Amino acid sequence: MGFNNGFEHVRLENKWKKLRIQYREAGMSEEAIQEMYNFDVQVVNSEQRYYRHSKDLAFNDADTEDTHSNDRYEEAILMADTYRETKSRFTWIGEIEDERLLSALEKLKEEDLKILTLYAYDGYTVTEISKVLRCSQPTISIKIKRITKFLKNFEFDAMD
Template structure:
């Protein structure tokens, strides 16, 4: 919420009318009263300046969205935020990340997605060749040949690929 100068000035003048009367009744000189007024006026202006140039940068509560950030926070949010750009491209194949053997891991990462899918279903999820042939709508012999081809690729890659 901003500083409403008109309202605050009106309140300041109303207060000072009362204070001025009290000072005069107490017997203060008009020069001393004017000096007090000028001091209070400078404090009023300093408070107004502070309010206009200072904004709270508080994060909103859980119930509120990002639109409730202060304008200053919205302006500098990108500069003061850290965004992690981790993107799992093969989320279905996260089991591969658990393999500790670097050669085997590198070989699996070099398989194409279709072969990796068959390997995942066969080895990791426990499908048999009959179930895979039904899922891919191809003959069981073709699934067996693909699994043998993948196994041969991994063996060759494992022993020759990374040294």
């Protein structure tokens, strides 16, 4: 699918010959008509830019002129990614790029993940977490230290 800029502008002008007459008969001011015309010109120009900067993906098409370029483009856009499903409220874990840290986080219990999410991701204080989870501040502090120690130890163990 291509874009013929000249053809589109001719088509726009032909359309606007009729529209100008209709808008004048309806009592529109010349300034308002010109603003609407300018908007339509911007839309056509935007479409032209889109087509100019888009690449048609015809990888297996024998008629493709620049198959080497298409091969390089295909190679650039295709990548293997490891998909990891995480529990919905812990989706931030899926954004972690460090594989060792990600593996460690996936081994945590749901309660530990909830505390870690509230503390590290949502920015809650120990006092706020204790209120949310209805337990004492010292308990939350101990759990946060235990989680931190686990993550640090897991990272070092994974390096061995």
